[in-house]
Amino acid sequence: MFWLGQAIHEVFQVAAQPAEQVFCREDSLDHCRRSFYSAPAQKRQAELEGCFLKQWVEIAGCRRGPVNEHKFPHLKPKPDDFSGFSRVKRMKAEEVPNPAVYRLSFYLRQLEAFDHADRHTISSKQLGEALGYTDAQVRKDLAYFGQFGHPGIGYRVDELISRLKKILGTDKVWNVLLVGAGNLGRALMTYRGFLRKGFKLAAVFDADATKIGREFGDLKIRPMEELSHVISQMHIRMAMLTVPQEAAQEVADRLVAAGIRGILNFAAVSLNTPDDIFVQSVDLALQLEQLSFRMSMGTPAENLSPLSDG
Numbered sequence: 452m453f454w455l456g457q458a459i460h461e462v463f464q465v466a467a468q469p470a471e472q473v474f475c476r477e478d479s480l481d482h483c484r485r486s487f488y489s490a491p492a493q494k495r496q497a498e499l500e501g502c503f504l505k506q507w508v509e510i511a512g513c514r515r516g517p518v519n520e521h522k523f524p525h526l527k528p529k530p531d532d533f534s535g536f537s538r539v540k541r542m543k544a545e546e547v548p549n550p551a552v553y554r555l556s557f558y559l560r561q562l563e564a565f566d567h568a569d570r571h572t573i574s575s576k577q578l579g580e581a582l583g584y585t586d587a588q589v590r591k592d593l594a595y596f597g598q599f600g601h602p603g604i605g606y607r608v609d610e611l612i613s614r615l616k617k618i619l620g621t622d623k624v625w626n627v628l629l630v631g632a633g634n635l636g637r638a639l640m641t642y643r644g645f646l647r648k649g650f651k652l653a654a655v656f657d658a659d660a661t662k663i664g665r666e667f668g669d670l671k672i673r674p675m676e677e678l679s680h681v682i683s684q685m686h687i688r689m690a691m692l693t694v695p696q697e698a699a700q701e702v703a704d705r706l707v708a709a710g711i712r713g714i715l716n717f718a719a720v721s722l723n724t725p726d727d728i729f730v731q732s733v734d735l736a737l738q739l740e741q742l743s744f745r746m747s748m749g750t751p752a753e754n755l756s757p758l759s760d761g
Contacts, residue, residue, distance in 0.1 A: 546595075547595045547596075551591075551592045551595055554582075554588075554592050555592065555615055555618065555619060557582050558578060558582070558589070558592070558593075558611075558615060559612065559615045559616065559619065561578060561581050561582055562578070562608055562611055562612045562615070563612060564581075565581075565608050566608050566609060570608055571607065572604055572605050572606065572607055572608060573605055573606050573608055573611075574586070574605040574606070575587075575589040575590045575593075575600070575605070575606070577605075578606070596614075596618050597614075599611055599614060616649070620649075621648055621649035621650075622649070623649060624646070624649050624650070624651050625649060625650050625651065625688070625689050626653040626685050626686060626687045626688075626689070627645070627650050627651065627652055627653060627687065627689045627690065627691060628652075628653060628654040628655070628656065628681070628682065628685075628687050628689075628690045628691070628711075629652060629654070629655045629690070629691045629693065630655075630656045630657070630675075630678075630690060630691070630692055630693070630694055630702050630706070631656075631657060631692060631693035631694040631702075631717075632655055632656075632657040632659070632665070632672045632693075633657075633693060633694075635693045635717060636655070636657075637667065639652070639691060639693065640652065640655060640667045640668070640670055641667065641668070650689075653685050653687060654670070654673060654681050654685065654687070655667070655670050655671070655672050655673065656672070656673050656674070656675050656677070656678055656681075657672050657673075657674075657675070658674075658675050658694075658698075660674075675705070678705060678706070678709055679705075679709040682706075682709040682710050682711065683709070683710065687710075687711065688710065688711060688712045688713060689711065689712070689713040689714075690706050690711045690713070690714050690715070691714075691715045691717065692706075692714055692715065692716045692718055693718070694718055695718065696718045696720040698718075699716065699718035699720050699722060700722060700723065703716070703722045703724060703730075707724055707725065707728055711728075712727070712728060712729065713728070713730075713731075714728065714729070714730045714731070715731050715733065716730055716731065716733065717732075717734075717735075719734050719736065719737075
């Protein structure tokens with residue numbers, strides 16, 4: 452199929468353009484190749500061409516205008532397949548590397564700093580340099596979620612802030628509960644930065660009878676017996692866990708049974724949860740170990756972040 456070789460060549464020509472103009476999924480060609488070679492022999496050529504066109508559109512579809520439709524008339528896309536910079540297929544969450552998701556939070560924080568400094572536009576190079584990343588890394592991370600740049604302008608700061616908040620789910624306020632009112636738990640209770648990021652600490656629980664009823668600002672420590680009722684009443688789906696490690700699994704089980712779908716785990720233990728429950732662990736001692744290792748190996752300070760890979 453000579454057309455296939457010609458089309459692949461054309462795709463690479465498109466993908467070679469500056470990333471602000473063309474964003475693509477890295478697995479598009481591989482996906483097409485797998486689809487092509489795994490198809491039964493009796494498959495009609497038109498079906499295979501259609502498979503390739505779908506992937507081709509995902510790679511080059513953000514380019515304004517048609518892509519050599521005169522050279523490949525049988526691959527001519529429908530008019531709505533090419534609509535400028537607004538239509539790029541969004542990847543599934545499981546296809547996005549975890550380090551890329553972490554970096555989105557850093558991008559958002561830096562963009563908010565730019566916004567406070569009255570910066571209205573920014574380039575991938577400027578955003579990357581502010582955080583110690585390359586411009587290629589910034590473009591690659593953002594490309595997982597669609598097209599954000601504007602030719603000759605770069606990124607509009609307020610627009611990118613809004614888009615990243617929507618991607619991260621912080622364009623709305625999440626009610627969050629805390630289980631464990633020890634030293635770490637009380638520190639989290641007094642932290643005022645959660646609400647600015649879209650998280651409201653709505654309830655606090657502890658199993659220690661001597662702590663029940665104590666008030667910290669607007670929060671009162673509740674007994675564990677009220678857990679299910681409060682989760683249902685306040686529509687809470689996210690929890691922070693700051694209990695001793697020997698109690699963490701039991702508490703996690705109760706949270707999941709009550710309807711919690713995301714757990715930020717501060718206990719130094721791995722939690723066993725169903726596949727549809729999201730767990731993010733924060734082990735401060737582990738992070739210090741990583742820091743110690745990198746310092747012992749003489750890693751420059753700007754490379755201490757584990758988020759520069761992936």
